[in-house]
Amino acid sequence: MIASYEMKHQVPYYECDATGHQTLAMLFRLLILASEDHSDALGVGTAKIKEYDGGWVIINYAGDVDRLPRENETVTIKTYVEAYNRFFVVRTFEVYDADGKQLVKVKGMFAFMNLTTRKVASIPEPLIVPYQSEESRRLPKVARPQLMANDLAWERLDYRVRFFDIDLNNHVNNAVYFDWLLDPLGGEFLRHHRLVNLKMKYDHEVRAGEKVDSQFIKIEEKNQIITHHQIQCQGKIAAEAEFEWKLV
């Protein structure tokens, strides 16, 4: 049986935006906290994987959102390693309200990185066995955002990396990208739409002192509202995303 981990969390006011819902950036910080607590509980946390000179890096996320948690609500975050192969792990995250209703379900594809070579390395067996997941020949799919042509009419805003965007690893924390992705959509859009599906892919790290360009295209057709996003840094794509929205 797969080892799973549950964490309860009450949402304070400062995790919420002007609509009274938890921000996506905060939700992902919490999901990662749950996965770290899970790994610690199994004895394969950061300290242990540093013995192997390694660390987990996120490749992409995909999932559905029924609604984001609200201010003061207590939610339960459940996470487990659904499957893995020699190089990758698919971790599932589920968020439930107090009545046990599922609010969010997201999968993330993680790779094991050798911290010296900064390259993906094969996962040491002692670091993966405790999750009691099965090694897979075919990993479950974690959908990726559709790549859009550069010659479309992207709208864009630029962001200077701030000191408080940088974490202990000395690069921009993965959650910060969600603020950069969503902010250019503007308050009017963000107040009147709720996210129902997300696909997010990380391509290149962004570091202190750099500037990023966050671009999006909005596509509305057949009752579907989709926004496509790219974050560029130093002429390279740093992240891509695709969000589906419903009117509220």
Next chain:
Amino acid sequence: MIASYEMKHQVPYYECDATGHQTLAMLFRLLILASEDHSDALGVGTAKIKEYDGGWVIINYAGDVDRLPRENETVTIKTYVEAYNRFFVVRTFEVYDADGKQLVKVKGMFAFMNLTTRKVASIPEPLIVPYQSEESRRLPKVARPQLMANDLAWERLDYRVRFFDIDLNNHVNNAVYFDWLLDPLGGEFLRHHRLVNLKMKYDHEVRAGEKVDSQFIKIEEKNQIITHHQIQCQGKIAAEAEFEWKLV
């Protein structure tokens, strides 16, 4: 005896900066959370004061920092209303580590605002009596930052208000100012100095869609390192601050 309130809090990784310490913005979000929980526990929380068409607004903060909480540390936040008069409340916040050592002590001066007129109003007695504090003729002093001349060689950076800086009250959350104030000092300074004293004063609200200019002057003399700060918005001073630092 003054009614005081205590809240325990474990500091997750995402409340910390690249030095592994809780950011000042996060610390102040927590202090306000503690004061709101305190007021709720006494039956004079946001819901109750809305019956009087009012709300508390922060005028200024001042206090000492021995050190900021570290990642994973569990701290206790204690808060109480030290004194009040017809218009103002002085609330004290203390942060302790697990051994009971005081890490931070900050006082804040709050005014009661009428939400319709947007002006300071006299504090309704039923909203202040539960704190079991004494009405004072002379309120304890909450030090203000020294105002510096505009013709000095201020260094500056500008910040566009982001959607996620805005809270449920539809203006920039008070904690966001700390990120704006500190970020221009730069990573090199912030990694090698620790805050020991702070004075912060709020002058004008900043709203969605506005841009602010964060300026500072650094003064080093007689083993003292002081930075003076101003945030300007639409040609008006929105906030001032004075921070004292020690080399680390």
